[in-house]
Each structure stands twice: as structure tokens, then as C-alpha cells.
Amino acid sequence: MSTLERRPEPSRRMMLASPLIAAAAMLLSGSVLFLLLGQEPLHAFYTYFITPWTTPYGVGELMLKATPLILCGVGLAIGFRANVNNIGADGQLTVGAICAGAVALYFDEVQAWWVLPLMLLAGALGGMLWAAIPALLRTRFNTNEILVSLMLVYVSYHLLSYLVHGPMRDPAGFNFPQSKMFSDAAMLPLLMEGLRVNAAFPLSLLAAAAAWFFCRHTFAGYRMQVSGLAPAAALYAGFSEPRNVWLAFMVSGALAGIAGVGEVAGPLGQLQPSVSPGYGFAAIIVAYVGRLHPLGVVLSAVLMSLLYIGGETAQIELQLPSAITGMFQGLLLFYLLAADLFIHYRFKPRKRAISTGVSA
Amino acid sequence: MNDTAAPEPRLQMLGISKAYPSVVANDRIDLTVMPGEIHAVLGENGAGKSTLMKIIYGVVKPDDGQIMWEGRQVDIDSPHDARKLGIGMVFQHFALFETLTVAENIALALDARLSPAELAPRIQAVSQQYGLPLDPQRLVHSMSVGERQRVEIVRCLLQSPRLLIMDEPTSVLTPDAVLKLFQSLRRLAAEGVSILYISHKLDEIQALCDRATVLRGGKVAGTAHPKAESAKSLAELMIGRELPVCVHQPREPGEVLLTLDRLNVRSATPFGTTLRDVSLALRSGEIVGIAGISGNGQQELLKVISGERALHRNEGAILLGDRDVGALDAARRRALGLGFVPEERLGRGAAPELSLADNALLTGYIPAAGTGMVKRGLIRHGAVRAFAQRVIDGFKVKCGGTQSAALSLSGGNLQKFIVGREIMLAPRVMIFAQPTWGVDIGAAMLIRQAIIDMRDRGVAVLVLSEELDELFMLSDRIAVLADGRLSRALPAGATSINQIGVWMSGDFDYQGAAEHVHA
Numbered sequence: 001m002s003t004l005e006r007r008p009e010p011s012r013r014m015m016l017a018s019p020l021i022a023a024a025a026m027l028l029s030g031s032v033l034f035l036l037l038g039q040e041p042l043h044a045f046y047t048y049f050i051t052p053w054t055t056p057y058g059v060g061e062l063m064l065k066a067t068p069l070i071l072c073g074v075g076l077a078i079g080f081r082a083n084v085n086n087i088g089a090d091g092q093l094t095v096g097a098i099c100a101g102a103v104a105l106y107f108d109e110v111q112a113w114w115v116l117p118l119m120l121l122a123g124a125l126g127g128m129l130w131a132a133i134p135a136l137l138r139t140r141f142n143t144n145e146i147l148v149s150l151m152l153v154y155v156s157y158h159l160l161s162y163l164v165h166g167p168m169r170d171p172a173g174f175n176f177p178q179s180k181m182f183s184d185a186a187m188l189p190l191l192m193e194g195l196r197v198n199a200a201f202p203l204s205l206l207a208a209a210a211a212w213f214f215c216r217h218t219f220a221g222y223r224m225q226v227s228g229l230a231p232a233a234a235l236y237a238g239f240s241e242p243r244n245v246w247l248a249f250m251v252s253g254a255l256a257g258i259a260g261v262g263e264v265a266g267p268l269g270q271l272q273p274s275v276s277p278g279y280g281f282a283a284i285i286v287a288y289v290g291r292l293h294p295l296g297v298v299l300s301a302v303l304m305s306l307l308y309i310g311g312e313t314a315q316i317e318l319q320l321p322s323a324i325t326g327m328f329q330g331l332l333l334f335y336l337l338a339a340d341l342f343i344h345y346r347f348k349p350r351k352r353a354i355s356t357g358v359s360a
Numbered sequence: 361m362n363d364t365a366a367p368e369p370r371l372q373m374l375g376i377s378k379a380y381p382s383v384v385a386n387d388r389i390d391l392t393v394m395p396g397e398i399h400a401v402l403g404e405n406g407a408g409k410s411t412l413m414k415i416i417y418g419v420v421k422p423d424d425g426q427i428m429w430e431g432r433q434v435d436i437d438s439p440h441d442a443r444k445l446g447i448g449m450v451f452q453h454f455a456l457f458e459t460l461t462v463a464e465n466i467a468l469a470l471d472a473r474l475s476p477a478e479l480a481p482r483i484q485a486v487s488q489q490y491g492l493p494l495d496p497q498r499l500v501h502s503m504s505v506g507e508r509q510r511v512e513i514v515r516c517l518l519q520s521p522r523l524l525i526m527d528e529p530t531s532v533l534t535p536d537a538v539l540k541l542f543q544s545l546r547r548l549a550a551e552g553v554s555i556l557y558i559s560h561k562l563d564e565i566q567a568l569c570d571r572a573t574v575l576r577g578g579k580v581a582g583t584a585h586p587k588a589e590s591a592k593s594l595a596e597l598m599i600g601r602e603l604p605v606c607v608h609q610p611r612e613p614g615e616v617l618l619t620l621d622r623l624n625v626r627s628a629t630p631f632g633t634t635l636r637d638v639s640l641a642l643r644s645g646e647i648v649g650i651a652g653i654s655g656n657g658q659q660e661l662l663k664v665i666s667g668e669r670a671l672h673r674n675e676g677a678i679l680l681g682d683r684d685v686g687a688l689d690a691a692r693r694r695a696l697g698l699g700f701v702p703e704e705r706l707g708r709g710a711a712p713e714l715s716l717a718d719n720a721l722l723t724g725y726i727p728a729a730g731t732g733m734v735k736r737g738l739i740r741h742g743a744v745r746a747f748a749q750r751v752i753d754g755f756k757v758k759c760g761g762t763q764s765a766a767l768s769l770s771g772g773n774l775q776k777f778i779v780g781r782e783i784m785l786a787p788r789v790m791i792f793a794q795p796t797w798g799v800d801i802g803a804a805m806l807i808r809q810a811i812i813d814m815r816d817r818g819v820a821v822l823v824l825s826e827e828l829d830e831l832f833m834l835s836d837r838i839a840v841l842a843d844g845r846l847s848r849a850l851p852a853g854a855t856s857i858n859q860i861g862v863w864m865s866g867d868f869d870y871q872g873a874a875e876h877v878h879a
Contacts, residue, residue: 010713010765219734222721230711235668236702237722238691 060195072283075252088149090280096257099126127257200262448516649835699787
């Protein structure tokens with residue numbers, strides 16, 4: 001017998017509490033997992049979730065990892081709100097990295113201030129170009145953008161692989177499949193000496209703030225939200241669906257492309273056969289955990305970054321398998337979806353006495 | 361069923377109460393139904409009729425009270441229990457599979473496991489016995505709404521019920537089909553079957569029912585013998601005060617503001633209706649009513665007029681004033697002075713999760729209305745809230761304020777909000793689809809008066825409705841849409857409910873009858 005009933009209106013409190021409940025449940029089942037792996041749960045817990053915060057370098061790494069997640073997550077969130085399901089951010093990130101890399105290598109000899117802005121522009125355009133394919137196919141032929149954008153991720157991986165094995169390979173690189181290291185003018189400035197976190201991090205915060213303003217205060221943001229929540233109402237109001245699809249793909253493509261620039265012009269410093277360990281996919285979780293709200297995305301990106309870094313620490317210090325990171329990501333999303341049920345539903349209270357004598 | 365002694369009630373409900381978190385739906389309700397009696401349960405939307413029926417049918421458990429079935433106290437825990445006792449229910453919305461045959465649908469719904477082939481002869485026997493002609497081999501998607509209802513009724517009758525619950529059965533029927541249904545119900549009652557007839561249509565209850573229990577605000581407001589009461593006294597028992605009336609003064613219409621010229625539009629869905637040669641000229645200061653049962657092209661016609669579906673070439677023309685707007689989307693048509701209240705409130709007329717303020721922005725942003733909600737692409741939240749508040753105040757929308765989510769409002773209140781929003785945008789041409797559907801009588805009168813006031817201000821108004829009474833109350837001219845064809849529009853005074861009823865079954869000379877516009 002069902003004991004769930006629909007709430008008269010969605011609970012705002014539950015909407016905010018649900019990510020916290022999911023995080024707590026993730027930690028709890030994580031502890032059980034640690035126990036089964038023969039670890040002392042508290043120690044493993046400390047190593048995984050606290051150690052990264054204890055050194056400036058660790059915090060810098062958290063910010064570094066959070067950067068592409070924020071950029072991709074914010075872009076995806078804007079699309080998801082409009083029911084445009086771009087799950088190919090990793091591909092757009094990769095193509096953005098390729099385009100920025102091409103600019104960096106072409107102007108290798110030039111030591112000028114404009115190289116870096118040009119790379120950012122090229123990266124954004126590259127991401128938009130890759131995102132334009134699913135947008136065009138959806139608006140023209142009504143194809144499913146989930147499938148198209150996902151498949152294009154693998155196309156982009158192979159494109160990058162071809163380039164670093166062939167045309168863009170470093171001639172003096174002993175046949176390693178990677179490009180020449182970028183010149184200093186093509187590298188994002190570091191925020192602090194000794195840390196790897198670079199100027200892309202403040203840029204990502206700026207993007208999140210701009211996205212917040214877009215969603216809250218612009219009519220275009222409102223139109224996109226209506227199309228996502230109630231497509232028939234958007235049609236009734238005369239909001240153009242193709243325009244929303246294009247806007248969503250262009251924004252998320254550009255931001256993912258910039259995230260790609262942040263990787264190659266940051267910690268990598270060159271093009272390699274792989275420029276992303278799946279940031280574009282992790283950003284999907286980031287967007288939902290952040291309630292598709294740009295500021296929520298920033299917080300959830302830091303959490304996701306912690307899962308990555310903590311996972312690495314746990315591998316090194318506790319000799320746990322690398323799959324532990326994926327486990328925790330999966331647990332988080334799983335619990336979030338479960339907890340989200342209670343935004344619209346609640347447990348039915350036990351049969352209660354009816355107040356007699358009170359007229360309705 | 362041959363109780364010759366003092367007859368025992370078939371069903372007796374004593375002190376039934378049911379509370380939901382936000383509302384007491386049933387408050388100590390007593391109801392007695394005798395064998396062979398057609399008993400009306402009368403009440404406005406939200407009076408608690410549906411909850412009471414769900415309790416009888418075992419869908420909802422009461423918090424308190426007793427149910428006696430033929431003198432014996434029973435607990436009805438599920439519809440299965442109810443059917444075992446001999447209670448059948450025909451729902452307002454049918455749960456039929458369109459791609460299956462009648463017999464297959466019925467076989468799926470019965471508790472006993474019988475093959476469609478075994479059932480077919482029984483279906484035929486029952487349907488003939490009660491004057492409900494039905495071919496067991498026919499596919500449901502090819503059937504009209506009235507025929508689908510017959511499937512549901514026959515399904516109930518196959519289980520030989522001793523109490524049949526009918527939930528607003530005539531809301532989807534033509535007047536002629538209503539008469540046939542009544543004959544069948546009377547025959548059933550004569551055989552001793554008790555019928556609980558839920559409705560808010562007073563004339564039907566007077567024609568059909570022996571007794572009526574009137575609910576108001578979750579309580580029994582009284583019981584009555586409908587045939588001994590006047591429609592007015594019944595209505596007043598139902599709403600608890602005097603019935604408001606609409607004032608409709610004759611008025612000379614002005615120039616043509618909306619022109620439909622030979623619309624021939626193929627439906628996008630296989631089970632939709634194709635519009636054929638639909639033409640109409642709608643003038644300033646007149647209300648044209650379009651009668652017809654939904655499913656006869658209403659959806660298609662509304663979408664084409666509103667701009668939710670743009671016209672292709674060779675599909676005819678739509679003119680606002682003298683401007684051809686066939687290719688424009690809904691936003692551009694609205695900017696040219698077209699207002700539209702759709703039939704579905706949640707999801708189309710309003711986004712369910714958004715607040716009333718945000719839903720005011722949905723159409724209220726149009727520059728022509730001068731609400732100042734959007735400046736240079738940015739939303740001015742103050743102006744949006746102020747407009748929403750004006751709608752709430754002007755149309756007495758009961759809600760928690762401008763920040764309440766649309767889905768937290770009752771259907772009638774949301775309807776008032778949407779109607780109010782569209783009216784306050786001061787369109788020159790206004791389209792209403794089922795303007796008072798599911799709205800209580802008091803609010804319905806408010807909406808109808810607002811529609812008449814618009815017309816008096818020179819707006820051209822088109823009303824599509826299934827309620828003939830409403831159309832005759834409002835319209836200057838009335839036309840019928842049946843099977844995708846539109847009849848001539850006759851002056852309301854020159855026609856009658858009977859004639860419109862005949863036309864609604866598609867029996868009119870459509871060719872050359874509609875007013876073609878000569879460009």
C-alpha cells in the first residue's frame with residue numbers, strides 16, 4: 001500500500017535539503033564501503049574528505065579541479081532548465097582545447113598579450129561549433145540531442161587523438177603522441193606561485209555570476225525556463241523553441257570550450273591524447289546536485305572536485321582502487337535522485353482524528 | 361432484489377468524514393440510496409462529490425463513519441472489494457486503450473479472466489438489452505466519446521452491479537446521446553439497480569433523478585425531490601446564496617476583426633480531426649459561440665487561430681483586421697491584439713511550478729499592453745508583481761499571493777487568474793476555450809459577465825464551449841463545429857438548443873453554408 005502522497009506544492013525546503021541529505025547518505029554508505037575494504041572508516045574518511053583541505057596546495061588543487069566543472073556545469077544547467085539535454089560537454093571541451101591549442105602552436109613564436117585572449121576566443125568558438133551540430137540536427141530534423149551530443153564526444157576524442165598522433169605532434173618529441181609545450185604567452189597566469197590553480201578559476205566564478213543574472217533577470221532566461229517546465233505553455237506564449245535550443249547549446253558549448261582552454265593552457269600546457277578525465281560528464285552530476293542553479297553549481301563543483309582529489313589521495317595513501325572516485329560520484333547522484341522524490345511527495349501522516357465541529 | 365417487505369436501503373452512509381491535509385473534503389455526510397432509485401449527488405466543484413464516490417468505490421478510505429450495504433456494515437478497502445459487493449463505477453475520464461477492440465478492452469478490465477472471444481456474445485447481449493448498441497470487434501480509436509462511454513457502462517453491467525455510480529456522465533455527450541443514456545439508466549433502475557448520478561447540471565437531474573443529496577463545502581446542504589423543485593431553488597441550495605445573473609444587452613456589431621477563410625488543416629496526430637473549409641467572420645462588439653463536442657476539431661481550430669500551429673501554404677488564411685497572420689507565431693499574433701484563454705490551464709495557460717507573478721509574465725510582457733514588465737531584455741520584477749496583484753484583486757482569485765505556485769490553486773481559481781490576465785492585456789480579439797469549465801457557478805457568472813463586458817467595449821469575442829446553456833447565455837451568434845466542419849453562425853435568438861443539438865451530431869448542410877469571405 002502506498003504511503004506517499006503528493007505535496008500540494010513543491011517543497012522549497014526539501015529542494016535545498018536534498019543535496020545535503022544525499023551528501024550525508026553518500027558519506028554513510030562510503031563508510032560501510034571503507035569498512036568492507038578493510039579500512040578504518042574514520043581514518044579513511046579523514047584521508048578522503050579532510051586531508052585535501054589541510055594544505056594550501058590541496059586547496060589550490062580543489063579550485064583547479066572545480067574550474068572545468070563549474071564552467072561546464074553552469075552551461076549545462078542553463079540548458080537543462082530549458083529541457084535541452086546536452087550531455088556532450090566533454091566533446092565540446094575537447095574541441096575547445098584543440099582550437100585553443102592550434103592557436104597556441106600557430107603563434108608559438110609570438111610573445112604578445114593577445115595570444116591568450118585569442119586562445120580563449122578560439123576555445124569558445126570551437127565548443128560552440130561542436131555544440132552547433134546537435135543544435136542544428138534537433139531544430140532541423142528533430143533528432144534526439146542526447147544521442148547526438150553523446151556520440152560527438154567520442155568523435156572529438158578520436159579527432160584529438162588523430163591530431164596529436166599526426167599533424168600536431170611535437171617534431172622534437174621522440175614520437176610521443178603529444179604536442180609541443182605551449183609558450184609562456186599561451187599559458188594562463190597562475191593565481192599564486194607554487195599552486196597550479198590559474199586565472200580560469202576566477203573566470204569560472206564570473207561565468208556562474210553572469211549565468212545567475214541571466215536566469216533571474218533576463219527575459220531570455222525566463223523563456224528558457226518556461227520551455228523547460230511547460231513546453232505547451234511556451235508554445236502558447238509564442239516562445240520560439242529553436243531559439244531556446246540554440247541559445248542553450250551555444251552557451252554551454254562556449255563555456256565547455258573555455259574549460260578546455262583552462263586545461264591545455266593550465267595544468268597540461270600542451271595537447272595530449274586526452275585532455276579531460278570526463279569533466280563534461282561529471283558536470284552533469286554537478287549541474288543536478290547544484291539544483292540547476294548557477295550558484296548551487298559552484299558549491300557542487302567543489303564537492304565533486306573533492307571527490308576527485310580525495311579519490312586520488314585515497315588511492316595513494318590507502319591503496320584503494322581508482323574506481324572509488326566513480327563509486328562516490330554514483331552514490332551521490334543515486335541518493336540525490338532518491339531524495340528529490342520528497343520535493344514533490346511526502347510520507348502520508350498516519351490516520352489522524354478529524355476535528356469535529358469545525359466547519360470548513 | 362424482490363424485497364416486498366419494508367425495503368432495506370441498498371447503500372447507507374452514516375457520518376462519513378474524510379480530511380486531506382489542506383481541506384476537509386467530507387464532513388459527517390449521510391447518504392441513503394434505495395434499490396431501484398436514481399439518486400443525484402449534486403454540488404459545485406470542490407463540494408466533496410468525487411471524494412464521496414471514491415469512498416464508496418474503495419479508492420479512498422474514510423477517516424470516520426460507517427458504510428452499510430444492504431443492511432450490513434462493510435469495509436470497502438479497494439475497488440475490487442467494491443465490485444465484489446456489486447458496485448460499479450463509470451468514470452468521467454475513460455481508461456481505454458485506443459488500439460484495442462471493445463472486447464479486448466473489457467476483457468482487460470474485468471476481474472474474471474475471460475478471453476475477448478468468450479466475452480463478445482455477452483457484450484452483445486448486454487448492450488442490446490439496455491439499448492447501448494456496441495460492436496465488440498470495433499477498435500476504440502474509431503469510436504466517438506459517447507460510444508466510448510458505452511464501453512465503460514457495458515463493462516460495469518457485465519458484472520451485474522446493484523449500484524452503478526455515474527460521474528458527470530453527460531459532460532461529453534450530445535443532447536441526443538444524453539436522452540438515449542437516460543433511457544438506458546431508467547431501464548436499469550426499473551430492474552432494481554440503484555444509480556448514483558453525480559452532476560452539477562440541474563436540468564438533467566430534474567429530468568432523471570428521484571431524489572437528490574446536495575453537498576456544499578463538504579457537508580450535506582440538504583436533500584430534495586428534484587422534480588418538485590425549481591432549477592433556481594436547487595441552484596441556490598447548491599451554492600448557498602442567491603444565483604447571480606448576467607446582463608446581456610443587444611448591441612450592433614462593428615467591423616470585422618478576425619477572419620477565418622477556408623481553413624483546411626490536416627491534423628498532426630492520427631486520431632485528430634482534420635479541419636475542412638472552416639470560414640468565419642468575427643466582428644467587433646459581438647460574441648460568437650462555437651458549440652460542439654470536443655474532439656470534433658476544437659483543438660486543431662484553436663491552435664491554428666492562436667498561432668501555436670502556424671498555417672502552411674494552401675491551408676487557408678487567417679486575418680487579424682486586414683493583416684494576414686497565418687504564418688505568425690503566438691507571440692506575434694498576441695502583439696497584434698489577439699488574446700487567448702486555452703482549455704488546459706496547467707501546463708498550457710500557466711506553467712505549473714512557476715509563481716503567479718511569473719505566470720503573469722508569460723503573456724503579460726507584450727509591449728502592446730504597456731505593462732512595462734520587460735525593458736531592454738531585462739525583467740522588471742516590481743511591474744510583474746504589481747500586474748499579478750491587479751489580476752488577483754480584479755478577479756477575486758483565492759491564493760496565497762503573487763508568489764504562490766500556479767499548481768497550488770484550485771482549477772477554478774487558476775482559471776480566473778488566466779482569464780483575468782488575458783482580459784487585462786486589453787486585446788482586440790479574444791478567444792475563449794471552455795471559459796468556465798470546472799469553475800463553480802458563482803465564479804462562472806463573474807467570468808461570463810467579464811466576457812460580456814469585453815464585447816461591450818468593442819472586443820470581438822469567440823467562445824468555444826461544450827455547455828450549450830453557457831453559449832446561449834453569452835452569444836450573439838452561434839455556430840457548430842462537428843467533424844472538422846463549421847456550420848453557419850445563426851443569431852442566438854433565431855435558433856434553439858434543439859437545433860444546435862441536431863447540428864452537433866454533424867447533421868447540417870455545411871457546403872456553401874459557412875460564410876465564405878470574398879477577398
